[in-house]
Each structure stands twice: as structure tokens, then as C-alpha cells.
Amino acid sequence: MTNACSFCGNKNFTSKRVQYKYRHNSQFLVVNNVPCEECEYCGEQYFEAETLKKIEKNYTEIYSRGKTAKKQIKVPIEEFTEI
């Protein structure tokens, strides 16, 4: 899928399943167990275009079409100057 890491040039990757955090404007979608290839040297993660499209589509279904996600979490937000 990826020949060499575009950050460090390393050619060895490990197939992994990771938690992907998709962010659009100030809204988030977290997807668990997303397949990716991780650079063994610097840890940069590469995702298939198909995988990212699927996540984007799901994001739209949740935020624009009212789909209920499997789980919801509350995320605390602070202003740095106030902490």
C-alpha cells in the first residue's frame, strides 16, 4: 500500500487496528479498530482512502442524517487561560 514512509523514508510497516479520531470543524467522531499500516520507525499511520471515505460517510450519517452512533462520550473542554 505505501512504499516508504513520507516522513522518515522507512520501508517497514506493521498492520494494525487503531482508534481513529475524525474531526470536522469542531465536531468529532471516534472510530475503534480502524485498519492501518504503521511505520515501524516513526509510528506514522497510513490509512486506505477507502477506509477514510467510509469514516467520513459515517460521520455525515451521524451529524446530518440523525444516525445514532454505537456509543457517545462526554468530552470536557477547557480554556487554557482559565485552568
Ligand SMILES: [Zn+2]
Ligand atoms: Zn516513518
